[in-house]
Amino acid sequence: MAKILMKGNEAIGEAAIKAGCRYFFGYPITPQTELPEYMSRRLPEEGGVFLQAESEIAAINMVYGAAGSGVRVMTSSSSPGIALKQEGISYICGAMLPCVIVNIVRGGPGLGGIQPAQSDYYQVTRGGGNGDYRLIVYAPANLQETVDIMQEAFDVSEYYRVPVMLVGDGMIGQMMEPIEFKDRQPNFQDKPWATTGTKGERKPNIVNSLYLDPQELENNNLALDKIYKEIEKNEVRYEAVNVEDADVVVVAYGTTSRIVKSVLEECDKEGLKVGLIRPITLWPYPFEAFDKINPECKGILCTEMSLGQMIDDVRIAANGRWKTHFYGRTGGMVPQPDDIKAEIMKILRGEK
Amino acid sequence: MSIVYKRSEGLTDAITNYCPGCTHGIITKLVAEVMVELGILGDAIGVAPVGCSVMCYNFFNCDMQQAAHGRAPAVATGIKRVQPDKVVFTYQGDGDLASIGTNEIVHAAHRGEKITTIFVNNAIYGMTGGQMAPTTLIGQKTTTSPLGRTEEHSGKPIRISEMLATIDGAKYVARVTVDKPANIAKAKKAIKKAFQTQLEGKGFAIVEVLSACPTNWGLAPNEALQWLRDNMIPYYPLGTFKDWEEE
Known part of the structure; x- marks a missing residue:
C-alpha cells in the first residue's frame, strides 16, 4: 500500500x-x-x-x-x-x-x-x-x-x-x-x-x-x-539505542522520546556516549532492556512530560545498579532539547 | 395425571437469594414465563444489575451479562446495537435505576433503544441492608433516614415512570404491582407488552413493578403487602403511562 x-x-x-x-x-x-x-x-x-x-x-x-x-x-x-x-x-x-x-x-x-x-x-x-x-x-x-x-x-x-x-x-x-x-x-x-x-x-x-x-x-x-x-x-516491546557502552542512558516514551533522539544525535556528533531506552509497552514494562546497560554508566535520566511517574518503573528497573535522575515538564509544556542536554551534561560531569 | 403447573423453562434450577416474602421471585418468574410464551428465550440476552437481583444471571435460563451499578441500560445498548435481531432486557432495582443509573436509563429511553427494562421498585436499598433510596416514601424509616425521610432534607420520592413517559423514545411505560393474583396477571400482561414493544421495533419499554421488602421494611410478608397497598400505590399510581398502540 x-x-x-x-x-x-x-x-x-x-x-x-x-x-x-x-x-x-x-x-x-x-x-x-x-x-x-x-x-x-x-x-x-x-x-x-x-x-x-x-x-x-x-x-x-x-x-x-x-x-x-x-x-x-x-x-x-x-x-x-x-x-x-x-x-x-x-x-x-x-x-x-x-x-x-x-x-x-x-x-x-x-x-x-x-x-x-x-x-x-x-x-x-x-x-x-x-x-x-x-x-x-x-x-x-x-x-x-x-x-x-x-x-x-x-x-x-x-x-x-x-x-x-x-x-x-x-x-x-x-x-x-x-x-x-x-x-x-x-x-x-x-x-x-x-x-x-x-x-x-x-x-x-x-x-x-x-x-x-x-x-x-x-x-x-x-x-x-x-x-x-x-x-x-x-508482549514486552521497546527500542534500545547504544546502551551497552553509554555513559548516560535517557529513558523516554512517546513524543518525549522523539525530542530525546534529536538530543542524542547532537551528543553523538560531540562524541558523548549517550544511550536511549524507549518503552513501547508501558505495561508490561521493558525491565529487561536495562540489563544491557553499561555497568559503568554514570546515571540514568528519565524524561517525561510529567513531574515524574515512569521514574518509579525506571528505579525498579535500575534496582540500585545506577543512579537515577528525573527531568520533566508538565501542564502541556514540552521539554526542550537544550534543557534535556543540560541535564545529561550534569550527569556526565558528575554534578548530579 | 396431567401437569397443570410447572417451573418455567425460562428459569434455571438455581435457588434464588431472595428473602422470604420478597416479591422479586414472582417478578423474575413472570419475566421468565413471558419469554417462554413469546418463544424468545433462545434469542434473549438479559442484563443483571447491582442490588438484590444481582444474581439473576443465575436464575434466567438465557444468556446474561452482569453490569456495573446503574449501567445496565448502557450495557444493554452495547448488546442490542451489535445484535439488533436479539431480545435484550435489563432487570434493575430502584437503587440501581432511580439513583446511580438515572443518566443511563434516561438516555436509553431518549435514544429509543429497542430494549425492555423491568424496574423493581421497593422504595429501599435491599442488598446493602435497608438504606434510603430516591424512591423511599416521606416518613419511611431506613438505616440512613432513621427518623423517617423528610422532604426538607431529601426531597420527595422520584416517580420514574411518569418522568420517562415524557421522553419520546419511550414507547411503552407502565406501573404494576404483584400484591395479589389479579395484579400479578396484570403485571404479566404489561411485561409481555414491554417485550412486544421491542419485538415490534417500536423503541424503549419499561415496566415498573412495585415490590415488597419485608426484611428491610421490618414487616411480616402479609403486612408488607398491605403496607405497599396503603402507602406505595397512593404515591405511585398503577397504570399505563405510555402505549404505542394507543397513540
Missing part, C-alpha cells in the same frame, strides 16, 4: 477498521474528538455502528455489552474521560472481555488543559479502577508505529482476553505524518463464551465479574495473573 498523509486521530480510526473493528462507543473530549468524528463517518460505510454515548461512563459500559457479544469494539477518550471509564475498565478486566481503549493524554489534574502531557502514566499502568487487574498499554512515538500497533491491538486483546490501551499524547493525536497501512489480515479468535442467545442449544453464557465466594474470586484472580505473566513474557 502507498503512503498517505493522515492526522493521528483519524489514522488510529482507519487502522482500527482495517483490524476488523466495527463498533465504536465514545464521547467528545479534546484532543481526541477527531477519532469519534472519523468513526461516525466511516463505520456506517463498513456496516458497523458508531454511537455517541451520554457520557464516558455509558460509553465504556456499551463497550462491555458489545465485547460480551463477541465483536471487535473500541472507545477513545482523553485523561479526565479515561478517569470516568476506570470503573468500566475494571469490570471489563474482571469479565475477561477484549476491547481497545485509546487515550490521547492531556494535562491534569482536574480539568487541567488540552495540551500534550504524559501525566497519566500512573492512571494507565496502575489502574484507577478497583482490583488486581492489568491492561496491555502501548505508547507509540510516531504515526506509523501508532497504526502498526492499532492494526495488531485487537488480535492481542482477543488472544489474551485482556483489554489493550493505546496511549498517545495530544501531539500523536493531532499531528499529520505519512503512514502506510499494512496488508494484514485480522486473526479473529473463536468466542464460545459470548452472549449471542442460547437458541435452546446450549447452557446460558454469563458475562460476569462477581464472585462472592472468596476462594472463587482468588481462583479467578490467579487465572488472570497467569495470563498477565504470559503477557509479560511475550
Whole structure:
C-alpha cells in the first residue's frame, strides 16, 4: 500500500477498521474528538455502528455489552474521560472481555488543559479502577508505529482476553505524518463464551465479574495473573539505542522520546556516549532492556512530560545498579532539547 | 395425571437469594414465563444489575451479562446495537435505576433503544441492608433516614415512570404491582407488552413493578403487602403511562 498523509486521530480510526473493528462507543473530549468524528463517518460505510454515548461512563459500559457479544469494539477518550471509564475498565478486566481503549493524554489534574502531557502514566499502568487487574498499554512515538500497533491491538486483546490501551499524547493525536497501512489480515479468535442467545442449544453464557465466594474470586484472580505473566513474557516491546557502552542512558516514551533522539544525535556528533531506552509497552514494562546497560554508566535520566511517574518503573528497573535522575515538564509544556542536554551534561560531569 | 403447573423453562434450577416474602421471585418468574410464551428465550440476552437481583444471571435460563451499578441500560445498548435481531432486557432495582443509573436509563429511553427494562421498585436499598433510596416514601424509616425521610432534607420520592413517559423514545411505560393474583396477571400482561414493544421495533419499554421488602421494611410478608397497598400505590399510581398502540 502507498503512503498517505493522515492526522493521528483519524489514522488510529482507519487502522482500527482495517483490524476488523466495527463498533465504536465514545464521547467528545479534546484532543481526541477527531477519532469519534472519523468513526461516525466511516463505520456506517463498513456496516458497523458508531454511537455517541451520554457520557464516558455509558460509553465504556456499551463497550462491555458489545465485547460480551463477541465483536471487535473500541472507545477513545482523553485523561479526565479515561478517569470516568476506570470503573468500566475494571469490570471489563474482571469479565475477561477484549476491547481497545485509546487515550490521547492531556494535562491534569482536574480539568487541567488540552495540551500534550504524559501525566497519566500512573492512571494507565496502575489502574484507577478497583482490583488486581492489568491492561496491555502501548505508547507509540510516531504515526506509523501508532497504526502498526492499532492494526495488531485487537488480535492481542482477543488472544489474551485482556483489554489493550493505546496511549498517545495530544501531539500523536493531532499531528499529520505519512503512514502506510499494512496488508494484514485480522486473526479473529473463536468466542464460545459470548452472549449471542442460547437458541435452546446450549447452557446460558454469563458475562460476569462477581464472585462472592472468596476462594472463587482468588481462583479467578490467579487465572488472570497467569495470563498477565504470559503477557509479560511475550508482549514486552521497546527500542534500545547504544546502551551497552553509554555513559548516560535517557529513558523516554512517546513524543518525549522523539525530542530525546534529536538530543542524542547532537551528543553523538560531540562524541558523548549517550544511550536511549524507549518503552513501547508501558505495561508490561521493558525491565529487561536495562540489563544491557553499561555497568559503568554514570546515571540514568528519565524524561517525561510529567513531574515524574515512569521514574518509579525506571528505579525498579535500575534496582540500585545506577543512579537515577528525573527531568520533566508538565501542564502541556514540552521539554526542550537544550534543557534535556543540560541535564545529561550534569550527569556526565558528575554534578548530579 | 396431567401437569397443570410447572417451573418455567425460562428459569434455571438455581435457588434464588431472595428473602422470604420478597416479591422479586414472582417478578423474575413472570419475566421468565413471558419469554417462554413469546418463544424468545433462545434469542434473549438479559442484563443483571447491582442490588438484590444481582444474581439473576443465575436464575434466567438465557444468556446474561452482569453490569456495573446503574449501567445496565448502557450495557444493554452495547448488546442490542451489535445484535439488533436479539431480545435484550435489563432487570434493575430502584437503587440501581432511580439513583446511580438515572443518566443511563434516561438516555436509553431518549435514544429509543429497542430494549425492555423491568424496574423493581421497593422504595429501599435491599442488598446493602435497608438504606434510603430516591424512591423511599416521606416518613419511611431506613438505616440512613432513621427518623423517617423528610422532604426538607431529601426531597420527595422520584416517580420514574411518569418522568420517562415524557421522553419520546419511550414507547411503552407502565406501573404494576404483584400484591395479589389479579395484579400479578396484570403485571404479566404489561411485561409481555414491554417485550412486544421491542419485538415490534417500536423503541424503549419499561415496566415498573412495585415490590415488597419485608426484611428491610421490618414487616411480616402479609403486612408488607398491605403496607405497599396503603402507602406505595397512593404515591405511585398503577397504570399505563405510555402505549404505542394507543397513540
